[in-house]
Amino acid sequence: xxxxxxxxxxxxxxxxxxxxxxxxxxxxxxxxxxxxxxxxxxxxxxxxxxxxxxxxxxxxxxxxxxxxxxxxxxxxxxxxxxxxxxxxxxxxxxxxxxxxxxxxxxxxxxxxxxxxxxxxxxxxxxxxxxxxxxxxxxxxxxxxxxxxxxxxxxxxxxxxxxxxxxxxxxx
Amino acid sequence: xxxxxxxxxxxxxxxxxxxxxxxxxxxxxxxxxxxxxxxxxxxxxxxxxxxxxxxxxxxxxxxxxxxxxxxxxxxxxxxxxxxxxxxxxxxxxxxxxxxxxxxxxxxxxxxxxxxxxxxxxxxxxxxxxxxxxxxxxxxxxxxxxxxxxxxxxxxxxxxxxxxxxxxxxxxxxxxxxxxxxxxxxx
Amino acid sequence: xxxxxxxxxxxxxxxxxxxxxxxxxxxxxxxxxxxxxxxxxxxxxxxxxxxxxxxxxxxxxxxxxxxxxxxxxxxxxxxxxxxxxxxxxxxxxxxxxxxxxxxxxxxxxxxxxxxxxxxxxxxxxxxxxxxxxxxxxxxxxxxxxxxxxxxxxxxxxxxxxxxxxxxxxxxxxxxxxxxxxxxxxxxxxxxxxxxxxxxxxx
Numbered sequence: 001x002x003x004x005x006x007x008x009x010x011x012x013x014x015x016x017x018x019x020x021x022x023x024x025x026x027x028x029x030x031x032x033x034x035x036x037x038x039x040x041x042x043x044x045x046x047x048x049x050x051x052x053x054x055x056x057x058x059x060x061x062x063x064x065x066x067x068x069x070x071x072x073x074x075x076x077x078x079x080x081x082x083x084x085x086x087x088x089x090x091x092x093x094x095x096x097x098x099x100x101x102x103x104x105x106x107x108x109x110x111x112x113x114x115x116x117x118x119x120x121x122x123x124x125x126x127x128x129x130x131x132x133x134x135x136x137x138x139x140x141x142x143x144x145x146x147x148x149x150x151x152x153x154x155x156x157x158x159x160x161x162x163x164x165x166x167x168x169x170x171x
Numbered sequence: 172x173x174x175x176x177x178x179x180x181x182x183x184x185x186x187x188x189x190x191x192x193x194x195x196x197x198x199x200x201x202x203x204x205x206x207x208x209x210x211x212x213x214x215x216x217x218x219x220x221x222x223x224x225x226x227x228x229x230x231x232x233x234x235x236x237x238x239x240x241x242x243x244x245x246x247x248x249x250x251x252x253x254x255x256x257x258x259x260x261x262x263x264x265x266x267x268x269x270x271x272x273x274x275x276x277x278x279x280x281x282x283x284x285x286x287x288x289x290x291x292x293x294x295x296x297x298x299x300x301x302x303x304x305x306x307x308x309x310x311x312x313x314x315x316x317x318x319x320x321x322x323x324x325x326x327x328x329x330x331x332x333x334x335x336x337x338x339x340x341x342x343x344x345x346x347x348x349x350x351x352x353x354x355x356x357x
Numbered sequence: 358x359x360x361x362x363x364x365x366x367x368x369x370x371x372x373x374x375x376x377x378x379x380x381x382x383x384x385x386x387x388x389x390x391x392x393x394x395x396x397x398x399x400x401x402x403x404x405x406x407x408x409x410x411x412x413x414x415x416x417x418x419x420x421x422x423x424x425x426x427x428x429x430x431x432x433x434x435x436x437x438x439x440x441x442x443x444x445x446x447x448x449x450x451x452x453x454x455x456x457x458x459x460x461x462x463x464x465x466x467x468x469x470x471x472x473x474x475x476x477x478x479x480x481x482x483x484x485x486x487x488x489x490x491x492x493x494x495x496x497x498x499x500x501x502x503x504x505x506x507x508x509x510x511x512x513x514x515x516x517x518x519x520x521x522x523x524x525x526x527x528x529x530x531x532x533x534x535x536x537x538x539x540x541x542x543x544x545x546x547x548x549x550x551x552x553x554x555x556x557x558x559x
Contacts, residue, residue: 074354075293099258109291110258147292241489244501271452271499278492304500 037165041157044170052168053096053132053160054089059170060139062156067148071119078118079111079144081156081170082126086137091162096130098158100144101169102151110157113142132160202327204319209334218330219260219322220289225296225357226250227336229308230347233300235282240300247273247301247338248347249318252356253284254294260322262289264299266336267319269312276300282351285320297352303338313338403526403549411528411548413451414465414497418524419504420444422556423516428486428506439513441471442558443524444488448502451531453539455497457485457505459527463545467525470516471509474527474545482510518557523550 005012044050049058061082065072072078079100100111115128122128126141146154159167209215214223228248233240240246253262264275264285275285284297307313314337321331364371403409408417424440427433434440447465449455459465461477472478485494486506494505516522525547534541 105292108257111290112259145290145293150292238492239490242501243503244498272454273498274454274496277496278487278490302498302501 039159039167040165041167041169044168046171049084050168051088052158052166053094053163054091055085055087055132057086057158057168057170058084059156060084062154062171064146064151064154065118065120067118067145072117072145075148076117076145077148077151078120079146079151079154080120081142081144081154083130083140083158084137085130085132085140087132087135090133090135091160093162094132095161096132096158097160098130098142098156100146100151101155101157102146102153104150104152111144111146111151113144115143117143117145130158132162204321204326204329204331206331206333209332211334211336215332215334216256217320217332219256220262220320220332221254221256221294222320222332223252223356224249224318224334225252227341228344228347229303229338229341230344232346233298233349234346235279235298235300235349236351238279238282240276240278242302244303244305245307245343246347247299247303248349249299249301250296250357251284251299251320252294252296253289253320255289255291257291259288259290262287263321263324263326264301265319265321266301266303267317268303268307268310268338271312273301273303276302284352287352293354294356295352295354296357298349308339308341308343400525400547400550403551405551405553408446408448409526409549410450411526412531413449413455413459413463413529413542414457415448415450415502416465416526417446418443418466418526418551418553419446420556421522421524421553422558423518424558427484428508429484429491432484435510437513438510441468441509441511441516441555443468443507443509444504445507446502446504447497449497449499451540452499454499457494457497458483458507463529463542464527466527467547468509468522471511478509484508516555518555521552521554523552525550 042050044057044059046059046062049056051057059081061080063080065078065080067073067075067077070078081098081100098113102109120143122141122143125139127138128140128142130140130142144154153171155169155171157167157169205218207215207217211224211227214221226249230246230248231242233246233248247266249264262285266273275283277286279300281287282297283299284295285299289295304310316336316338318334318336319326319331320333321329323329406417406419408415421441421443424442425434427440428442443466445466447457457465458472458478461475464472464474466472467474484507486492486508487494488504488506494503494507497503526549527545528548529542529545531540532543
């Protein structure tokens, strides 16, 4: 047996190199592009202005309202996020999405914005939907329902389809 | 020696090839969902949903809100608490009996916990209604019916919750009154 | 070769030709060369109210009527139109939920001028309601029969009460689909026809 191995040692070494290489090469067209399109969050502090998707975006306020005090549905608190947005160079198409993110349960959870979720009313001077497609500046305020007592340190995630995979996480 | 081995070796390889071809998984196996199982009363956690099936019953007529649901078959009535685990997701319910798929009913608008969306951390308790053939309890596979909760209609390669239900010993109630989905666990 | 030997050699051909010529001449006063109807192409008739079981669904046509009032009580007619309602009892014979009416490639039934193979129906002028409670009747669960009203908004002069119409109940061969998961329905065709008189229900 050892004589056989000795006789074929170079071929066996070649197999030992080529088989793993073939596996890696077959994964390359899918693995790396997949990794490249995964969201790349960028942390932004409250009050800090950042240029994103052709707009200057600043989170000006972020608060958690006691759901019971604002008449929210049972088991819910209300997160209010306020932005100053100045769209300078709008991309041709930009779908803007805003979520609340929290990892306080041990893993990340996300909540969508909702209108008319409690007695809290967004003042008229604020827009209530995010738009990055037209030049101009506006103040944006959005409300979110989150599980009562479970989201004490919310993070606002703002993403634009034109700027992916870069996403902003503001808190 | 080598010559004597040639034929059996060849036959052996042929059998091996047959075995490989025969056992190669087809699309249903390759695309099968990732299943998390549990029983009635268990809180079952999949990638998208957290669900507890509280009770299971059969009924000829169901009353839900202002709707009275009659059927030429029989209703499977499932009381369940469902919430999303990570983010807003849909809730689809299907029952499988011997490979036959019975969907959650669309006759009640949004008055069941399936056919609507669930949010993370907001459990909702209510009914799931599935119309079944009138003779379901005598059908093959009725003792091992599988209730599947999934985030969408297409469950291929997705994380789903499944429970095995024995329908055979259930009494068929004449009429069952149900409540619309309510916030919170049971 | 002599003429006689030529004739002897060719007599089978001459005899066959003679028979054909004679038959052709005889056929003229007897009605001419009518084509014979292929019996396999004749679509058999099927009675009203009797279920016909295909591979996908079992269908029985129970009723058909014209009305100016939509069964839901509120949908209005466009000018120059009326509602044609087909009432059918159907059962899904497959292992997956099925659309009661089917799709343009394979409708559950055909109705001349209203439901034609490969012609898309508009969702804004076609409805399916359960007779039992007016609920949505577009999906059939396997093995659970139900009676469905199929409502079509049609030109008011397309049909009139008292007119007989032939509703075609269809069938197709189930095959494993290649391009998508599930069943492909091959060779859809009208299997039987249900002659039925349109009522008037105002």
